[in-house]
Amino acid sequence: MIRFSNIFLKFDGRQVLQNISMDVPAGQTQVILGGSGCGKTTTLRLILGLLHPESGSIVINGQEIVGLTERQMASIRAQMAMVFQGAALFDSLTVRENVGYRLWEEGALDNESIEQRVAESLRFVGLEDTLDKMPAELSGGMKKRVAIARALACKPKIILYDEPTAGLDPINTHLVSELVCRLHREEHVTQIVVTHDLECAYRIADRLIMIHRGEAIFDGSVDALQASDDPRIRTFLRPEEVLAEPGCFPHKDGGVRVVPPMSEKAEQAPA
């Protein structure tokens, strides 16, 4: 279980997260939706204990993590794995070494068990034949699936994903979404997925929150999100409807601002 209560965070005096609360029950998939720069990655970094909020509480599996020392945080972090934006594989290591890296570092398993875990994780993502390949030999979608295998190899209770389908082709977008669904159904992993990919979000989410300019403006089911009449949400979900007229741009209050055509502006300009 992951619970955020009234989280506030500033960067350089600028309020980046404002009163964010969310409740993710064990085994559920929570999607955090929102445009670029709204505070999604920051939220994941708070869960990993890499950032500290200005105020508020973050409870992970019953333990408050705000105020923990780096050492205390390490045992909580051991239950979590993160799939970074852009996969973040080690370029100089083979796929096998990338996937087994954390297990070898931890030193809790013997070599044979680690090899088994690596093979099993790669099989889960459909890449069991890439063991000895280098990351440079893989497509973007394959790299992302190796990154998921690497997260799985540690058998984490919680997996965090930062924009897992960004930049992927439709087939790999489908495969990655499907992996998240299978980890939910078959392994009962608690998952938090940060994304602005609506198709992926609708497919995988048990529950979503939407962040807009650092504030949670929605918390609920996919159906409730789609039925929302909040202009900020409607613009995000269906920009083609809300911004249909020529020269329409979203206004920061959630409304629409209309810019006159260039020719009109040119006529108004002094000669």
Ligand SMILES: Nc1ncnc2c1ncn2[C@@H]1O[C@H](COP(=O)(O)OP(=O)(O)O)[C@@H](O)[C@H]1O
């Ligand atoms: N370490 C940092 N120092 C200062 N500003 C930051 C830092 N990290 C993120 N920000 C700012 O905080 C806001 C939210 O960032 P982020 O969480 O990365 O957004 P998202 O992942 O939703 O695109 C952005 O305006 C970003 O520029």
Ligand SMILES: [Mg+2]
């Ligand atoms: Mg981000």
